[in-house]
Every structure is written in C-alpha cells, then in structure tokens.
Amino acid sequence: MQYIPNILFILVLVAGIGYFTKNVRKVIRNIRLGKDVDRSDNKGERFKNMARIALGQSKMVRRPVAGILHIVVYLGFIIINIEVLEIIIDGIFGTHRIFAFLGGLYDFLIGSFEILAFLVFVGVVLFWIRRNVIKLKRFWNPEMKGWPKNDGNFILYFEMVLMTLFLVMNASDLQLQTLGADHYIKAGAYPISQYISPLFNGMSETALIVLERACWWVHIIGILVFLNYLYFSKHLHILLAFPNTYYGDLNPKGELDNLEAVTKEVQLMMDPSADPFAAPADDQQEGEPEKFGASDVADLNWVQLLNAYTCTECGRCTSECPANQTGKKLSPRKIMMDTRDRLKELGDNIDKNGSFVDDGKQLLNDYITPEELWACTSCNACVETCPVSISPLSIIIDMRRYLVMEQSAAPSDLNNMMTNIENNGAPWPFNQMDRLNWSNE
C-alpha cells in the first residue's frame, strides 16, 4: 500500500516519456522525407553558430526588450527544471528532497531556482501583455488567427501555472519544515516563497501536506504534459533550434545553391563520355525524369523541413519583409507555417496508410500560391533577421524554380526577360549586333 504513489509515479513518468519519444520519432521520420543535402562540412564553425545563435541567442537580442525577456524565460525555465531530477528520484524512491545532503549548495540551488521562477513568471506576464494588450502587429497578422494565436498564449499560461506550483509547493514545504512535520527535513533557502508561506499560517499539518503533495504532483504531471505539448506546438523550437542552427547554411549571405538536377543535365550535355542511362539518384524512381524545383514538401531538402519544424512563428521575418510591408500577399512566416502544416499532413497520411497515398494535394496552390511566391524580391532580409537561422527564401526559390522549369508558369514580364536572355544574351529586347549603336549618336 505504501508503494502505491511510487508505482503510480513510475507509470506516469513512463507514459509521459514514452509518448514524447513516439512523437519525436515521427518528427525525425517526417524530416527525413526531404531530399538529401550534405551539411557535414565545417563542424567547428557549425558548433560555433549553434553556441552563439541557439544557446547565446545572439540574434534575439537585436531587439533588446524581447531578446532579454526571452533569455530570462528560456534559461530560467531550463535551469529550474534541474529540480525535476530531484523530483524524479524522490518520486521513484519515496524520498523527500534527496539532494538536501548537499547542504549549503542545496540552499543556493533552491534559492536560485526560486529567484529564476519569479523572473520567469514576470517575463511571461510581460510577454502576454505584449501579445494581448499592446497587440504587437506581427502577432496579429492573418496567419496568426486560430490555433497559432492560442498556441502562443497556452504556453504562457502553462509556464505561469508551473512557476506558481513550484513556489506554492516550496511555501507549504517551508511551513511544514517550521512545524517539524515528519519527513519534511529542514533544507533549502526560500527567498521568494517565504513571502507566500505566511498565507498558509494557521493551516493544519494535514492540510499543508495535502497542499504540498498536490502541488508536487500537478507540477511534475504539468512538466510531462508540457513536454508532450511541444510536438503539437511551435515550441518545438526549444529543442530544434540547436540542430537547426548547427545545420544552417554557411554560404555567404544571399548566395543561392545551384539546382543539382540542372547541374547534372548540363554536365551530361557538356561531357561526351557521360552515360545518359546512368543509375538514377537515390530519391528518384527508375525511368522517372528528375523534377526541377519543388511543388510539395518531399521535393524540399531535409534542412528546409527541419527549418519548418523549428519556426517559432515570431514574425520577425514578416515584419522585415519589404513585400509584406508594401501590402503584398507574401508573409515568409506563413511560408514556413504552411510547409510545416503540409509536412504534418503527409506524416499523418503515412501513419494512417502505412505509406503515402496520394491525397490530391500539394504545397503549391493548396497551401502557397504563385502570387505569394512571385511577390518575393529575394532581398534575404527574412533570412538575415531570423533568430534561429531559418531560410524561407530557399523554399520560395525552389518553388519558383518548379513554376518556371516544370510549368513554364513565370509571370509574363519574367518570361520576356528570359526569352531575351536566351536570344540576345541580355535581358533587353535588342539584337546583340545593335549593342554599340549608342556610340553612333
């Protein structure tokens, strides 16, 4: 009978971690649906980028208020969760504050966690005010209606509740320590909860134990729910920002990749000894001509798909985008959100049918329209400003390549220019022979 809470705890823990692991595997499977791209070069520089951008949040602080608040909430939340280690050990073995033997160090840790919990709470309230009272424009764009808006708020409520539970748990524990209750050894420093604790003056020992245990259980269950919520939320970036910044593009700013399929075609044309019937690429079916550009998520590479899962929906890209600023339909944030939604749809299709069954949909037209794609000026501002090294531009370019090379569906102005380049070697509608006519004037 005395072991029932321990058994219950182990069951909750296994279920929470098991479900999370199952969903992480789905994310990895979905990202692997993308085409291969080699990002195994320059490991040193990649680690440096990851440390600087994901851990150091160097791009976040370009907007200092949001940046500093984000650092407080992010690092505070992560550090406080070191406490979870103690909760897990206590839960499994039925102990209480197992690390109390650390003495002064334990007091320092618990004291620091409390201060951080308070700062996280304040930071989260300010974030909530920015979103819902000040109504910052980028959080109210059309793509932020419905679930994305609620998702942004849910996570703030989650953190407020978790921090409150942590502080109330400590406050009731402090009361029990003062009363000398069995099991509640004197340990820890409580710089914040000592001010909450007087609220419980006069409560019986039993009522305090019920309060402390309730906070303890709801806190750990809340953390497991939070962990599993990540999969359904933009907050997956808490984890994915690290691989995403590591595998980011190291090419100079704005440099576009050559299309591999076109390079191969040109090499075939230029090389008289090339075998036109050589084995197809790994991701190409026998006899199927290679596709130019991307019309669906499986035509994008795995880094682009990782980008889509990592997008924080912060909207910095959209607020910097000249096309969006001048009222065009394009929002680079929406490009990333659409890519992720379509990728999830593809993954669900595979889960349901065992393998992908054509659903008559694709990223192009069903999610992203040509009008959005052609509104892009390819200025690179979205890439430059993104705090987690995402490139909406690379997806836009790959989808445009599909429109031009597979569908000949470029806007007429562009078609004229391309015809001119083909015929005259220049974008203007003049014969090469007339080039020097200006000198006759």
Ligand code: SF4
């Ligand atoms: S590259 Fe395109 S999408 Fe990105 S900011 Fe410039 S115009 Fe907007």
Ligand code: SF4
């Ligand atoms: S692409 Fe980057 S800047 Fe744009 S919304 Fe996503 S995380 Fe923010």
